[in-house]
Amino acid sequence: MRVSFCISIALRAIVLVTLSVYVIVRLLSFKQIFFEHAGIRLTQSQVAAPTNIAGPQHIPKIIHHIFHNWRDPGNDTLPPGWASMRQGCMDLNTSFEFKLWTANASREFIETEYAWFLRTYDGYRYPVQRVDALRYFLMLHYGGIYMDLDNGCKADLTPLLHYPVWVTDGGRGALSNNILGARPNHPFWHRLTLSLLPYNWNWPVPFVSVMYSSGQWFLTAIWEEYHALLPKPDSANPDHEHRLYRIMMDGTPGADPWVFFSHQEGGGGTWHTWDNWFFEGIGEHLFLFFATLFSGIALIGWLGLRCMRRSRGYTRLPILPSGYAV
Incomplete structure (x- = not known):
């Protein structure tokens, strides 16, 4: 049960990382669209x-x-x-x-x-x-x-x-x-x-x-x-x-x-669909979007690593009052 749960976490992490890389690559290819x-x-x-x-x-x-x-x-x-x-x-x-x-x-x-x-x-x-x-x-x-x-x-x-x-x-x-x-x-x-x-x-x-x-x-x-x-442009021949x-x-x-x-x-926006608000929100809060995206990647990655360590059979030993583990 624990192994399947860890596999599920790992797959989600892979999907999220892949999606993030894809988004970044597409944004880099779109850079000429959004700047000067x-x-x-x-x-x-x-x-x-x-x-x-x-x-x-x-x-x-x-x-x-x-x-x-x-x-x-x-x-x-x-x-x-x-x-x-x-x-x-x-x-x-x-x-x-x-x-x-x-x-x-x-x-x-x-x-x-x-x-x-x-x-x-x-x-x-x-x-x-x-x-x-x-x-x-x-x-x-x-x-x-x-x-x-x-x-x-x-x-x-x-x-x-x-x-x-x-x-x-x-x-x-x-x-x-x-x-x-x-x-x-x-x-x-x-x-x-x-x-x-x-x-x-x-x-x-x-x-x-x-x-x-x-x-x-x-x-x-x-x-x-x-x-x-x-x-x-040729300044000598305008x-x-x-x-x-x-x-x-x-x-x-x-x-x-x-x-x-x-x-x-x-007067406009007659063609707008359900996802317009999402992309408009990204455009207005670009820093927040990327901060949330990478925070989500880090969290899922941490959960995946933690889960994988536990699935290998390691258990945390109880600590005695004297400070020695049993």
């Missing part, structure tokens, strides 16, 4: 500065929104809050074309333009993965600006059209895919859309499956891969700059102001 990113950092104020508005306009005047109604399929009426946010953008950007991509229109677009991806698109386990993938294909095919429906406009977005490709950067962790800008057929979007196939893994937890197969972690990983392949742009959208107090965009509080 490649590309050219631009605040919204810098983009809006008159000196930066001059020059060619690379991005077409199109604003894309996606609405897939998972709760009531077939009902394509936007919720009032999102409809209001979208209308606000339309009022401030009257010269733009606005496209609203419903579930049926989205699938038809993929089937018509990117039939090679349709099987993967239909096979995604989580609906948000289709929304993620669709926005990338829209950037590749049409270009323009993509915006989540819980993001709004605070100004005319025309100054953002002078940068061939940009993503938004919240200043903490991975880059964001909630607002994107691109000229059509840029090589970055070719690389990213082709990478959707090898990254399409179903991980044990939904959050990781979404984030690393099509979401923000995926976008950030491909962003870093793309920049790693670019020639080094026209040879090939790096892409990160438009800052840091919402922490004291950060650079938001000139172009707004965000509806509580």
